[in-house]
Amino acid sequence: MRERLIGALLVVTYALTMVLAPKDFYISLVYLLGIGMVAELFAISRMESAKTAAAVIFSILYFAGIHIPHISFLIPSAGILFLFSYFILIEGKVPEKFLVTAGFFIYLSMGVIAIGKLSKELFILLLSIVWSVDTFAYLVGKYFGKHKLIPEISPKKTVEGAVGGTVGGVITGSLIGNHLGVLEFSVLTFFILATLTAISQIGDLLESFIKRFFGVKDSGNLIPGHGGLLDRLDSSLAVAPFLVIIGGLQ
Numbered sequence: 457m458r459e460r461l462i463g464a465l466l467v468v469t470y471a472l473t474m475v476l477a478p479k480d481f482y483i484s485l486v487y488l489l490g491i492g493m494v495a496e497l498f499a500i501s502r503m504e505s506a507k508t509a510a511a512v513i514f515s516i517l518y519f520a521g522i523h524i525p526h527i528s529f530l531i532p533s534a535g536i537l538f539l540f541s542y543f544i545l546i547e548g549k550v551p552e553k554f555l556v557t558a559g560f561f562i563y564l565s566m567g568v569i570a571i572g573k574l575s576k577e578l579f580i581l582l583l584s585i586v587w588s589v590d591t592f593a594y595l596v597g598k599y600f601g602k603h604k605l606i607p608e609i610s611p612k613k614t615v616e617g618a619v620g621g622t623v624g625g626v627i628t629g630s631l632i633g634n635h636l637g638v639l640e641f642s643v644l645t646f647f648i649l650a651t652l653t654a655i656s657q658i659g660d661l662l663e664s665f666i667k668r669f670f671g672v673k674d675s676g677n678l679i680p681g682h683g684g685l686l687d688r689l690d691s692s693l694a695v696a697p698f699l700v701i702i703g704g705l706q
Contacts, residue, residue, distance in 0.1 A: 457681075458681075459681030461681075462680045463682040466679060466680070467682070470485070473485065482579075483522055483572050486571050487518055487519075489568065489689065490565070490568035492676075492678065493564055493684075493686050494511055496678075496686050497510075497557065497561060497675075497686065498510050499676070500672045500675055500676075501556075501557040502553075503553075506539075506542060510539065510561065513535060513538045513542070514561075516538075517531050517569070521572075522569060522573065528569070531562070531565060532562045535562045535565055536562060539558050539561065540558070553669075556666070556669060567693030567696050567697060568693065571693075571696045574699060578638060578699045578700075578703050580636060581632055581633050582696055582699055583692075584633075585625050585652055585695060586695060588621075588628035588629065589624065589691065590656075591624065592620045592621045592624025592625065593613070593621030593624075594617065596617050596620025596621070596624075597614040597617025598617075600616045600620070601616045601617050602616060605618055609661055610660075610661055618657055621653060621656075622657075625652070625653035626653060629649040629653070630645055630649055633645070633649075651698075655695055659694025659695065660691050660694075663675070663687070
């Protein structure tokens with residue numbers, strides 16, 4: 457319990473620093489999280505020899521995606537080609553699990569770029585959605601959960617917890633979003649938030665699938681009692697790109 461509290465305090469402190477930071481510093485803080493997640497991904501996929509190359513490729517994709525408008529559609533193709541070229545030209549072979557690792561690498565990169573593009577208000581909304589979904593899903597699942605959601609991927613998640621996470625996320629997101637002036641109370645808002653809470657939970661399940669695929673319990677041990685960065689940011693990676701779109705529509 458003490459470790460979990462220390463880990464939670466570290467997460468909250470870092471998030472608060474991001475909220476208060478000027479935009480350029482915020483972008484740098486997001487970048488550091490991205491580099492950490494890339495390192496975790498290539499560690500759990502047992503491709504440690506490619507960590508440095510992956511970090512360089514991620515850095516190029518991240519700063520290009522942040523600073524060059526309308527380039528996002530090129531990032532998936534560029535990322536796959538750069539990684540493939542590294543393995544062919546430098547290591548002389550393509551690993552057996554290349555496609556899964558490369559696919560998640562692109563997904564991770566796009567999610568981190570999206571977080572870096574968020575305004576301060578949308579970043580706070582992202583935190584409110586993801587954290588409230590996690591909290592309500594955990595509490596409702598713990599006390600009322602009876603029906604397993606997808607035990608093959610995540611044995612502890614329940615249908616009741618998923619519903620509780622959605623309801624809690626919609627209520628919290630609507631209140632925070634309205635207070636920040638980025639969302640209005642409406643049927644459309646509730647529909648959007650319900651969709652985002654579902655995406656948040658799907659992102660969590662996707663990361664659980666990746667861990668099971670590579671045969672690991674946690675993505676790392678950087679955060680005491682909470683695992684690695686991927687374990688904490690899995691839902692944020694999924695939700696952030698949709699918030700970028702919402703921000704562009706405002």
